[in-house]
């Protein structure tokens with residue numbers, strides 16, 4: 001079985017000590033850097049943009065998993081590729097021509113990602129699943145870290161897993177929002193491959209140890 005991945009969300013890092021927190025992730029058992037980009041339009045919050053991502057990629061030694069919570073993401077696909085993004089995730093709800101957007105991401109040499117809001121049915125991916133490397137299931141409403149996990153996510157994971165299997169796709173399932181040591185194992189057992197964790201990691205006393213534990217639970 002391929003190993004299950006942990007992606008700390010930098011949104012919860014200490015921005016005044018960003019390099020320190022990036023080095024912590026570099027030295028930890030984490031697999032990816034999860035980077036939340038918010039535009040204040042698609043979601044009711046603004047996080048950070050390209051100059052900050054540039055500063056992050058200058059130090060990051062692991063894959064950069066960018067989660068775009070922005071309208072009309074096609075405008076910035078090339079920019080994110082140039083900034084060293086490995087996975088570029090767009091929101092289903094923000095794309096009028098999702099298939100075209102996925103082709104554009106692929107053409108830039110990045111892995112394709114599609115995020116679904118809690119209210120969005122996984123069945124809407126029926127016709128694109130073979131073009132998607134990563135589906136990010138939002139287990140909170142996007143826009144803020146530190147919110148509580150929505151329990152309906154388990155059933156969405158199972159539905160998505162069935163859709164992937166039925167179509168012979170190799171898509172990974174990522175869970176984003178409210179992930180802790182309490183739900184990690186249940187999420188993996190339901191079919192998740194990647195767990196994003198922000199507050200749970202960065203607000204903990206020993207962050208490296210927290211990541212190590214989460215990784216061990218996910219692979220137990």
Ligand code: DX5
Nearest residue numbers: 142143145146177178198199
């Ligand atoms: C929410 C973001 C998440 C967030 C997760 O809009 O997409 O990635 O940073 O934070 P926690 O783990 O604190 O729920």
Ligand code: ZN
Nearest residue numbers: 034036067176
């Ligand atoms: Zn995210």
